[in-house]
Amino acid sequence: MPDKRMMRLGAFMRPVSIHTAWWRYPGSYPDANFNLKHIAGFARKLEAGKFDAFFMADHLAVLNMPMAALKRSATVTSFDPMALLPALAMVTDRLGLIATGSTTFDSPYHVARRFASLDHISEGRAAWNIVTTSNPDAALNFGLDEHMDHDERYSRAREFYDVVTGLWDSWADDAFVRDVDNGVYFNPERLHVLDHKGKYFKVRGPLNVARPVQGWPLIVQAGASDAGRQLAAETAEMVFAAGGPLADCQRYYSDVKARAQKAGRDPEHVKILPGCLVVVGDTVEAAKAKRAHLDSLVHPDSGIASLSIALGTDASKFDLDGLLPDIPETNQSQSGRQRVIDRARRDNPTVRQLAQALGSYGGLALVGTAKTIADQMEEYFHQRACDGFNIMFPYVPAGLDDFVDQVVPELQRRGLFRKEYEGKTLRENLGVPRPPNRFFPETEGFQ
DSSP states (O other): OOOOOOOEEEEEOTTTOSSTTGGGSTTOOTTGGGOHHHHHHHHHHHHHTTOSEEEEOOOSSSOSSOHHHHTTOGGGSOOOHHHHHHHHHTTOSSOEEEEEEESSSSOHHHHHHHHHHHHHHTTSOEEEEEEOOOOTHHHHTTTOSSOOOHHHHHHHHHHHHHHHHHHHTSBOTTOOOOBTTTTBOSOGGGBOOOOEEOSSOEEOOOOSSOOOTTSSOEEEEOOOSHHHHHHHHHHOSEEEEOOOOHHHHHHHHHHHHHHHHHTTOOGGGSEEEEEEEEEEOSSHHHHHHHHHHHHHTSOHHHHHHHHHHHHTSOGGGSOTTSBOOOOOOOSSOHHHHHHHHHHHHHHOOBHHHHHHHHHHOOSOEEEEOHHHHHHHHHHHHHTTSOSEEEEEOSSTTHHHHHIIIIIHHHHHHTTSSOSSOSOSSHHHHHTOOOOOOSSOGGGTTOO
């Protein structure tokens, strides 16, 4: 029986590209990370391509790498996503707006208030990417001398989620009567005081923002460790997965879907989108030449720094022409570290080769024509390795334009991707239901 699912596409913008050398590529906008007019143009182009969402990662510290590498990074300055996305909401109508919000260095009330506000401003297009923040330097910016333990961060995140969603349910959907004649603005019986007291948080509530248009902004999660997968299975409606070989993606997909079902959730309401760098050319050879040119612009200092960050240890001390030595566990991202180690053990590159690959982009990459790229995307989709992709553009604006102008029409021609948006909200377009209010379930469907 044919697969009737429709592919979902997010744009992982970070805010503009994952590749270390994107800003050096000929024709790229070197200041795009911090240029509102450029980013607004990218958002409008994504909406023209019927993308589900603009996904903006965030950093709470300048990247923890040596200055020799840091000076070559374009990620040292970018907008606070909760300042940028409301501006993008004003120049788009259907594009979802995903922002990272840290559960380690922020407070639930702040996160609940910001994302509820964004959902109202965008008329139902907000999404919260739950992150526990792996960069240890972030701790130094929030009064801590050491980063919180990995498993402790995820335990805190689970309670954080409960508090935030509880605050979003503070008001019944019909609470604001605005009775001008009798002078009654809201019905007190339609207000719930959360009064949460837990291991990590004590939050009275209620939230001073009406219930979001979507009930809750869409919940996004990107963890790949065991703790991260469990958090995603229990909470997420979109999972930003690590891209890799088909079989690896299939295993991740089936694992998270099974965990979601065990948690009492509908697995079809958990959309898994691996990250994927896409380089489009008129021929496969032309696309490969673009990728080779882009990779050649990565300075060796950047490669060693990227490897050091991934492993949580100083890779410059290794024999660069030898194999990767045994790496002790650290308190940083466990899944990212393990992916690098697995790749090193599988392919046996030298440390120098591994650093060069990571310094450019070491994850899933589709390099070819619109047809060959669509072929690979279709295979992953139909083989249940994903529900779609978070597309990473190699450089902007040309890399983004190539995908929207060439690959999207090919996917549409095959019946894999929408030609028009299904609704007004991000949840409607993704096919994810609006959650009922846990305190006032009888008002479900009221908007």
